[in-house]
Structures are given as C-alpha cells and as structure tokens.
Amino acid sequence: MTEKALRLGTRRSRLAMAQSGQVADAVSQVTGRPVELVEITTYGDTSREHLAQIGGTGVFVTALRDALLRGEVDFAVHSLKDLPTSQPEELVVAAVPVREDPRDVIVARDALKFTDLPRGARIGTGSPRRMAQLNAYARAHGLDIETVPIRGNVDTRIGYVRDGGLDAVVLAAAGLNRIGRGEEVTDFLSVATVLPAPGQGALAVECPAARADLIAALAELDDPFTRVAVTAERSLLAALEAGCSAPVGALADLPPFSAPFERGNPHADGQIVNEMRLRGVVGTTDGSRMVQLSTTGPVPETHDQAATLGRHLAAEMLAQGAAGLMGERAQ
Numbered sequence: 001m002t003e004k005a006l007r008l009g010t011r012r013s014r015l016a017m018a019q020s021g022q023v024a025d026a027v028s029q030v031t032g033r034p035v036e037l038v039e040i041t042t043y044g045d046t047s048r049e050h051l052a053q054i055g056g057t058g059v060f061v062t063a064l065r066d067a068l069l070r071g072e073v074d075f076a077v078h079s080l081k082d083l084p085t086s087q088p089e090e091l092v093v094a095a096v097p098v099r100e101d102p103r104d105v106i107v108a109r110d111a112l113k114f115t116d117l118p119r120g121a122r123i124g125t126g127s128p129r130r131m132a133q134l135n136a137y138a139r140a141h142g143l144d145i146e147t148v149p150i151r152g153n154v155d156t157r158i159g160y161v162r163d164g165g166l167d168a169v170v171l172a173a174a175g176l177n178r179i180g181r182g183e184e185v186t187d188f189l190s191v192a193t194v195l196p197a198p199g200q201g202a203l204a205v206e207c208p209a210a211r212a213d214l215i216a217a218l219a220e221l222d223d224p225f226t227r228v229a230v231t232a233e234r235s236l237l238a239a240l241e242a243g244c245s246a247p248v249g250a251l252a253d254l255p256p257f258s259a260p261f262e263r264g265n266p267h268a269d270g271q272i273v274n275e276m277r278l279r280g281v282v283g284t285t286d287g288s289r290m291v292q293l294s295t296t297g298p299v300p301e302t303h304d305q306a307a308t309l310g311r312h313l314a315a316e317m318l319a320q321g322a323a324g325l326m327g328e329r330a331q
C-alpha cells in the first residue's frame with residue numbers, strides 16, 4: 001500500500017516549477033511519500049503592471065499562502081527574497097535548504113563582461129536595488145551605462161538581449177542555475193559591486209503551523225547556516241521597513257571573504273568557520289547617494305542573535321540617513 005501523496009502548491013512559472021520539483025524530490029526522499037505538484041496562479045503571474053507599481057511585497061506569495069491556509073495544499077516553496085518579512089501566525093517556514101549562489105549576474109550580447117560594455121550601453125532590470133548599485137558603480141568608475149526598467153520571467157528578460165533591444169540584462173545566478181540556463185551567464189557581478197537581495201538564492205519551505213508531523217519531516221531539509229544568514233539579512237530589511245521592491249541589498253557570508261561562493265557554500269562543504277560578515281546597502285536608483293555598511297562577528301548561534309545582528313546594522317544605516325534613500329520606486 002502506498003501512502004497518500006503530499007500536495008506541494010506551486011506557481012507555474014518555469015523557475016517555480018523547477019524549484020518546487022527539486023524540493024518535491026527531496027521531501028519524498030525524507031518522508032518516503034510521493035509528492036504531487038498543485039499549480040496555483042498568482043496575481044504576480046497574470047498582471048501586466050510593473051511589479052513596483054502593484055506594490056511589490058509578496059504578490060507572488062499571497063495566493064500560495066491562501067491555498068495553504070484553506071488546506072488545499074500541504075506545503076509550498078517560495079524564493080526567500082520574494083517572501084514578506086512578516087510571518088502569518090498560522091504558517092511556519094519549516095525549512096531553509098542550502099543556499100544556491102546568491103550573486104547577481106549579467107547576460108550580455110556578444111559574451112560581454114559588465115565592465116567591457118560600450119559607452120551608452122542599455123542594461124535591463126526592474127529592480128531598484130540593482131539599478132542603484134550598478135549606477136553607483138558606473139559613477140565611481142567612469143562607466144557610461146543606462147539602466148532600463150523591464151520585467152517578465154527569465155526567458156522574457158533574456159529575450160530582450162537576444163532581440164537586440166538591450167545590451168545586457170541582470171538576473172539572479174540562482175534562478176538561471178535552477179532552470180538549467182546557467183550557461184547563459186556572461187559575467188558574475190561581485191557582491192562587492194552589487195549586494196544581492198536579502199535571502200537571494202535561498203528557498204523557504206512553508207507549511208501550516210498545526211502540522212507538527214510535516215514540520216518535523218521538512219526540518220530535515222533545513223541548513224542551519226543558510227537560515228542564520230537569511231535571518232540576519234531579512235531582519236536588516238525589516239528594520240529598514242523596506243518592502244521587497246525597495247533598493248536594499250544585504251548578504252551574510254563567511255570567510256574567505258575574498259571569493260565567497262565561488263567554491264560553493266563553505267558551510268555545506270564542511271569547513272569550520274566561526275566568523276560571519278553581514279553587509280547592507282541602500283541607495284537612490286540613480287546611484288548618486290548610497291549608504292553601505294558591514295559588520296563582522298561570531299556566527300550567530302540562535303535565530304534571535306542573527307535577528308539582532310541585522311537590526312543593529314539597520315540602525316547604523318538609518319543613523320547615516322538610509323531612510324531618506326528608500327522612498328523611490330522603479331519607474
């Protein structure tokens with residue numbers, strides 16, 4: 001006799017299907033139960049408006065959470081960077097699996113690197129965070145680039161380069177890797193140039209708080225270091241009171257800081273590390289005014305310690321005028 005399948009609610013985009021499929025396989029391994037994907041359409045998938053105009057925070061997440069709350073599905077997988085920082089009481093993040101590469105990348109015509117783009121190059125991104133940091137870098141290094149607001153799924157965005165409209169687009173490495181298109185990357189943006197969105201590259205596996213059995217099973221997929229890192233990043237974001245479309249970057253990482261993530265997740269590789277660095281950035285989309293700070297200390301041992309680290313860095317950023325830089329929205 002086979003056990004009843006667990007129902008995993010997922011958006012139907014290629015990225016959502018890919019990451020849900022990968023988590024489904026892992027869950028079915030640890031539980032011994034089949035996992036069935038249940039497709040759910042979200043407002044963010046159907047709206048033609050720019051995300052920033054809809055209001056950003058959580059548009060991809062709400063429909064999945066509603067399905068969980070109605071008991072239509074047993075669990076859901078979210079991109080952590082799209083998850084609002086407030087957690088509904090009836091739901092829990094039961095697992096944060098090992099993080100993928102958190103970096104942003106460019107996909108450019110003619111295999112160009114970011115710093116080799118010609119004068120006047122047009123770079124597509126709908127993210128105020130990416131615009132702010134690319135423009136700040138360009139100002140500091142005498143590059144002449146124009147950031148162009150775009151939206152759409154990964155295929156659509158790469159299409160803007162293939163069709164000749166844009167010289168490059170900016171995407172998350174993790175998204176491209178998950179859908180098997182990592183080879184499209186023409187340049188990895190160093191996190192010293194562009195800090196990723198808080199939680200970028202990480203997933204959240206969410207289920208109802210009342211499902212103790214399921215929470216225990218899903219916990220096997222949790223990576224404690226990834227969870228500590230994203231907790232610090234997201235608490236920084238929450239303390240800045242910024243939504244997911246605000247120009248905020250944050251990354252908690254581990255030594256060696258000179259080349260993070262180029263050799264994968266050092267924690268997952270079994271290295272012993274006892275130091276964590278948290279960096280945060282906020283800026284105007286034209287890159288003219290930026291507040292960027294970092295703090296380094298012992299790897300937090302608890303959720304509370306990680307959250308405190310994020311709050312403290314946010315307080316320092318606010319003291320340097322961060323709040324005045326966050327009012328803007330793309331377009």
Ligand SMILES: NCc1[nH]cc(CCC(=O)O)c1CC(=O)O
Pocket residue numbers: 079080081082170171172173174175176199200201202
């Ligand atoms: N903004 C949409 C989004 N949400 C999650 C990812 C993939 C990366 C991740 O899981 O962090 C992407 C695509 C992108 O930013 O290029």
